[in-house]
Amino acid sequence: MKNTLVALVLGALSLSTVMSSSDPAQAQDRGREPQGSYRRTCRDVRTDRGTLSARCQDRRGNYHRTRMEDYRRCRGDIENDNGHLRCRPHR
Template sequence: MGARGMIAWICAVLAANAVAPASAQNVPAGTYLWSCRDVSLAGGTLTAICSAPGGVWVAARLEDYPFCVGDISNRNGGLFCMRASSVLGVETPAARAATRLPPAGSYMGSCRDIRIDDGWLTATCVDHAGRWVETRMAANWCALWGKDIANIDGQFSCR
């Protein structure tokens, strides 16, 4: 084998044993790739080392990344995305744990028996006549619009 053949063989061996870049490891696309390194996947969790304010690099993780809708970004060293659970009402394992507590809102002052059932906010709220009426809505509905959950005449409303 001549010198050119040997160089070609060495390059082929090195290329075959090289570590693939993040994009070749089937990591999800997103703007986080511009400011994060050492990206890896473990089950439904995306981990990376991301730049943070002050020029430091910090460990970041994003659970249930397959449920992200749109861009995955680096925000001050943390991985963030819009969840399918907040856009489409799809419940993810991480969202399930977070939705056990009812969302805050002005309704809490005039409703009782407040609970979350399968992603639905349910309560008994007082109406204009002083009667207690059961009402229900998707627990994340008002949050999608950045609005308060209010009790309007015994019914949940976004305002």
């Protein structure tokens, strides 16, 4: 009985730790700029919960708000395609 109670308490503590940390990758992601060629022509770059957002310059020099969801899935270059964030597949 005592062992069962201890196991339940430890299980509850483990579960609360996992739940409070949410997704560790998403928590660590906040505020980090991923690598990519987009950084040369984009500014106000932010990350939050797997979404990359920025203001990126088009060919005429105008800036546009753009975002890329699930940017961590991009295995190639994150690029600025005429004011829009895109994932260029790795070859």
